[in-house]
Amino acid sequence: MRSVALSPETRQSALDAMAADTLDVLVIGGGVVGGGAALDAATRGLSVGLVEARDYASGTSSRSSKLIHGGLRYLEMLDFRLVAEALGERSLLLEKLAPHLVHPVPFLYPLTHRVWERFYAGSGVALYDSMAFLSGRSRGVPHHRHLTRRGARRIMPALKKDALIGALHYYDGQVDDARHTMFLSRTAAAYGAHTASRTRVIGLLREGDRVAGAKVKDLETGREFDIHARHVVNATGVWTDETQSFAGERGQFHVRASKGIHLVVPRDRIRGESGLILRTEKSVLFVIPWGRHWIIGTTDTDWSLSKDHPAASSNDIDYLLHHVNKVLQVPLTREDVQGVYAGLRPLLAGEDEATSKLSREHAVSTSVKGLTVIAGGKYTTYRIMAKDAIDAAVHGMSSQLDRNVPECCTEDVPLLGADGYEAVWNQRQMLAESSGLHVGRIEHLLHRYGSLIVELLDLIEAQPDLGKGLTGADDYLRAEIVYAASPEGARHLDDA
Known part of the structure; x- marks a missing residue:
C-alpha cells in the first residue's frame, strides 16, 4: 500500500x-x-x-491510559461479551493491524488476603487469558502466572513488604494512542x-x-x-x-463526559519492571510503564465545564498520590510529578447516574x-x-x-507501517550500522513509525543534522519534527 x-x-x-x-x-x-x-x-x-x-x-x-485491554474489572460486572470482544481486538492489533504501535505490557496485581483472594483473583485472570484464547487469536501476550511476595518484590522492589502477600503477573496491550x-x-x-x-x-x-x-x-x-x-x-x-x-x-x-486524569512521574521514582493494577474504593488504579516515565491513573468524575480544556484539580492529584502511596516504600510527592493530563470519556447516560x-x-x-x-x-x-x-x-x-x-x-487491513514491520525489526542492527544511529534510536523509530522508518532514514541521509536529538527532549530526533509537519499533518505547535 x-x-x-x-x-x-x-x-x-x-x-x-x-x-x-x-x-x-x-x-x-x-x-x-x-x-x-x-x-x-x-x-x-x-x-x-x-x-x-x-x-x-x-x-x-490522545488522553487515555494508553492501554489496549479487555478490562479485568468488567469480569466482576459479569460483562463477558464486552471483555471477550475487547480481547479479540487486542490480539488483532498486537498481531496484525498495528504491531508497531501496540505492544505487550506486564502488570502485577498485588494480593492482600491470604485465603480467598488468590483463588478469586486468579480465577478471574485465568478466565481473562482463556477468553483471549477462545477468541481464536490467542497469540500476542504471555500467559499469567502466580507469584509469592518475594517473587513480586523481585519484579517491583518499590513495593512495601507489608503491602502484599503475593501477586498475579499478567499481560495486556499498550498503545501510543495519539x-x-x-x-x-x-x-x-x-x-x-x-x-x-x-x-x-x-x-x-x-x-x-x-x-x-x-x-x-x-x-x-x-x-x-x-x-x-x-x-x-x-x-x-x-x-x-x-x-x-x-x-x-x-x-x-x-x-455524559467523565473526566479521567493521569500523573506522569520519572521512571526512577518507582523501582520496578512491571506495571501495577491496584484496587480503589470506586474502581482500579494503574501504574503503567511509559518510556522513561510512569503513567499513574485514573480518576472518574463528572465534568460540566469546557470540553475543549479538561483539567485536573488539586483533589484529583491528591487522590492518585494517596492510593499509589499505599503500596510504595518511598512515597511520591507533588514534586515528583512532572506532568498531568486530563481527558474526557464519552459515556452513555441517563440523566442522574454516577459516572462510574x-x-x-x-x-x-x-x-x-x-x-x-x-x-x-x-x-x-x-x-x-x-x-x-x-x-x-x-x-x-x-x-x-x-x-x-x-x-x-x-x-x-493493517495500518500504514505494519506491513513488513517484523522483518524490519529483525534488521534493526543492520539499519543502525548503515544509518550511523544507535540501535536504541532505531528501535524507538520502529515503535513510532513501523516499516515507514525508511522515510525518516531518507530524511536523515539527505540532512545528517536531522539525526541529532532535540534539545531538551533528546528521546526524539529532529527528523521527527520535520516528518510530523508534512506527512503526519501537524499544522501548529500543539499538534506535534
Missing part, C-alpha cells in the same frame, strides 16, 4: 474534492472512532470525507478517503427530512463551504450532543434520516464501533446507491 502524506497540499486537495462532489459518507470527528469509520468506509469502496475541528486525536483519543489514531486517518487517506484537520462543522445540510451533508469552516483560512454527502456519521465523542443539535434534535441517547456506573458499551442511532450517531464504547473496541456505524450508514443510504456495498474488511 502506498504511503500518503497528510501534508498541507494534500489537505487542500481533500477540501477541494469534498466541496466539489457528493460523497457517499462524511465522517465528523478525527478521533479513533472517526478515523476507524473513515477507514472502514473507504475499504468498502465508498467515497469518504473526514473532517476534524482540531488535530487528529486532539481530544479523548499516533495510532493519526495512523488510522492516514491509512484511510491511503485508501482514498479525503481527510482534513482544522475543519469545523458549523451546521448540517438538509434535503427535506434528510441530512444531506454539512456546512464547514476551514479554520486555517476562514472559508465556509458545503460538503454534500448521502450519509453523515457523527463520531464526535463527548461533543456528540452538540453535533446532534445541528439536526434540530438531541437523538436517542445522551452522552455508566455504560462502557457503545450505541448507534439513526433517528434522523441521513445521519448516524455512534457514541460510548472503549478505545480498544474502536474498530467494531466503526464497523457498526458504517453498517448503519450503508443501510440508511441503500436506496441512493446503485450497487451492493461489501461487508467490513478492516480486520484484514
Whole structure:
C-alpha cells in the first residue's frame, strides 16, 4: 500500500474534492472512532470525507491510559461479551493491524488476603487469558502466572513488604494512542478517503427530512463551504450532543463526559519492571510503564465545564498520590510529578447516574434520516464501533446507491507501517550500522513509525543534522519534527 502524506497540499486537495462532489459518507470527528469509520468506509469502496475541528486525536483519543485491554474489572460486572470482544481486538492489533504501535505490557496485581483472594483473583485472570484464547487469536501476550511476595518484590522492589502477600503477573496491550489514531486517518487517506484537520462543522445540510451533508469552516483560512454527502456519521465523542443539535434534535441517547486524569512521574521514582493494577474504593488504579516515565491513573468524575480544556484539580492529584502511596516504600510527592493530563470519556447516560456506573458499551442511532450517531464504547473496541456505524450508514443510504456495498474488511487491513514491520525489526542492527544511529534510536523509530522508518532514514541521509536529538527532549530526533509537519499533518505547535 502506498504511503500518503497528510501534508498541507494534500489537505487542500481533500477540501477541494469534498466541496466539489457528493460523497457517499462524511465522517465528523478525527478521533479513533472517526478515523476507524473513515477507514472502514473507504475499504468498502465508498467515497469518504473526514473532517476534524482540531488535530487528529486532539481530544479523548490522545488522553487515555494508553492501554489496549479487555478490562479485568468488567469480569466482576459479569460483562463477558464486552471483555471477550475487547480481547479479540487486542490480539488483532498486537498481531496484525498495528504491531508497531501496540505492544505487550506486564502488570502485577498485588494480593492482600491470604485465603480467598488468590483463588478469586486468579480465577478471574485465568478466565481473562482463556477468553483471549477462545477468541481464536490467542497469540500476542504471555500467559499469567502466580507469584509469592518475594517473587513480586523481585519484579517491583518499590513495593512495601507489608503491602502484599503475593501477586498475579499478567499481560495486556499498550498503545501510543495519539499516533495510532493519526495512523488510522492516514491509512484511510491511503485508501482514498479525503481527510482534513482544522475543519469545523458549523451546521448540517438538509434535503427535506434528510441530512444531506454539512456546512464547514476551514479554520486555517476562514472559508465556509458545503460538503454534500448521502450519509453523515457523527463520531464526535463527548461533543456528540452538540453535533446532534445541528439536526434540530438531541437523538436517542445522551452522552455524559467523565473526566479521567493521569500523573506522569520519572521512571526512577518507582523501582520496578512491571506495571501495577491496584484496587480503589470506586474502581482500579494503574501504574503503567511509559518510556522513561510512569503513567499513574485514573480518576472518574463528572465534568460540566469546557470540553475543549479538561483539567485536573488539586483533589484529583491528591487522590492518585494517596492510593499509589499505599503500596510504595518511598512515597511520591507533588514534586515528583512532572506532568498531568486530563481527558474526557464519552459515556452513555441517563440523566442522574454516577459516572462510574455508566455504560462502557457503545450505541448507534439513526433517528434522523441521513445521519448516524455512534457514541460510548472503549478505545480498544474502536474498530467494531466503526464497523457498526458504517453498517448503519450503508443501510440508511441503500436506496441512493446503485450497487451492493461489501461487508467490513478492516480486520484484514493493517495500518500504514505494519506491513513488513517484523522483518524490519529483525534488521534493526543492520539499519543502525548503515544509518550511523544507535540501535536504541532505531528501535524507538520502529515503535513510532513501523516499516515507514525508511522515510525518516531518507530524511536523515539527505540532512545528517536531522539525526541529532532535540534539545531538551533528546528521546526524539529532529527528523521527527520535520516528518510530523508534512506527512503526519501537524499544522501548529500543539499538534506535534
